[in-house]
Amino acid sequence: MSAAANVTRVGVVGLGTMGAGIAQVCVQAGLETVGREVSDELCERARERIAHYLARGVEKGRLSAAERDAALARLTTTTRLDELAGCDFVVEAVVEDLEIKRDLLRELEAVVGERAVLATNTSALSVTEIARAAERPERVVGMHFFNPAPVLPLVEVVRAELSSEDAVETAYELAERLGKEPIRCNDTPGFVVNRILIPLLNDCVRVLDEAGVTPEDLDKAMTRGVNWPIGPCALIDLIGVDVHVHASEALHGALGEARMAPPERLVRMRDEGLLGRKSGRGFFSY
Numbered sequence: 001m002s003a004a005a006n007v008t009r010v011g012v013v014g015l016g017t018m019g020a021g022i023a024q025v026c027v028q029a030g031l032e033t034v035g036r037e038v039s040d041e042l043c044e045r046a047r048e049r050i051a052h053y054l055a056r057g058v059e060k061g062r063l064s065a066a067e068r069d070a071a072l073a074r075l076t077t078t079t080r081l082d083e084l085a086g087c088d089f090v091v092e093a094v095v096e097d098l099e100i101k102r103d104l105l106r107e108l109e110a111v112v113g114e115r116a117v118l119a120t121n122t123s124a125l126s127v128t129e130i131a132r133a134a135e136r137p138e139r140v141v142g143m144h145f146f147n148p149a150p151v152l153p154l155v156e157v158v159r160a161e162l163s164s165e166d167a168v169e170t171a172y173e174l175a176e177r178l179g180k181e182p183i184r185c186n187d188t189p190g191f192v193v194n195r196i197l198i199p200l201l202n203d204c205v206r207v208l209d210e211a212g213v214t215p216e217d218l219d220k221a222m223t224r225g226v227n228w229p230i231g232p233c234a235l236i237d238l239i240g241v242d243v244h245v246h247a248s249e250a251l252h253g254a255l256g257e258a259r260m261a262p263p264e265r266l267v268r269m270r271d272e273g274l275l276g277r278k279s280g281r282g283f284f285s286y
């Protein structure tokens with residue numbers, strides 16, 4: 001039997017945008033899930049969010065009311081890290097801060113069992129750097145979900161320098177059990193998708209000014225001429241201008257290619273609060 005088949009209880013630390021989505025995916029896949037947040041209020045907010053999305057799934061006929069109830073019953077939330085003691089697999093999705101993630105890893109190692117695998121959902125930090133804080137870094141891997149986690153199928157399973165084959169395969173198979181479509185990759189800046197997508201979207205934005213083209217026409221060019229399912233401006237609005245600028249800065253800091261630096265125009269949009277869909281206006285109005 002594979003290691004992932006033995007995973008019965010999952011821990012998710014940090015129930016923000018990503019963590020709540022990951023916890024939802026876990027309970028929907030039939031796994032007992034313990035979510036940890038820093039306050040009772042944030043625990044409650046995450047539970048309400050998950051309940052809301054599951055209820056929407058029922059309305060849309062994607063799951064039955066009984067399946068929703070069963071999924072919610074598998075979710076426990078807590079502010080106490082020691083309640084993750086019985087978890088075979090833990091995904092951390094706390095704020096993107098190296099020291100916070102390293103401290104958390106040390107605390108987690110003190111509460112979980114010998115064989116538990118510890119995964120980080122970091123987008124831009126080095127998994128190897130995070131793992132260095134662990135007493136047993138071989139059990140640490142990256143597990144990079146995409147936003148929104150319940151919707152997007154891809155998970156990048158990241159092999160850090162000292163990750164064991166067993167930990168990587170456990171994460172890969174668990175992702176499949178969650179109904180995802182994982183890939184394996186090394187721990188390099190931006191992993192696979194962001195390494196390609198970030199400079200590419202930045203090029204698209206630079207073309208707006210260089211070619212004197214409107215956002216509407218740029219999106220038309222890439223959807224009608226190259227068959228992209230969504231235009232680059234609409235995609236940046238969906239990702240969030242602030243999130244994209246932050247990711248560009250991180251990638252540029254790590255690899256230094258000029259194309260990776262956020263274009264002036266995006267930095268200005270971020271400063272003016274034109275963040276895309278979430279603020280009602282970015283390249284387009286919503």
Ligand SMILES: NC(=O)c1ccc[n+]([C@@H]2O[C@H](COP(=O)([O-])OP(=O)(O)OC[C@H]3O[C@@H](n4cnc5c(N)ncnc54)[C@H](O)[C@@H]3O)[C@@H](O)[C@H]2O)c1
Pocket residue numbers: 013014015016017018019036037038042092093094095096097100104121122123124144145146147243
């Ligand atoms: N948002 C995205 O598009 C996206 C996509 C992929 C990966 N990520 C990565 O996922 C991680 C989380 O991002 P997010 O967008 O969900 O952030 P978020 O700010 O929405 O959520 C982070 C949550 O972690 C909680 N938290 C902080 N310290 C904690 C601790 N010690 N224990 C428990 N909870 C704690 C915070 O209260 C907050 O609710 C980051 O590493 C980020 O890089 C984000």
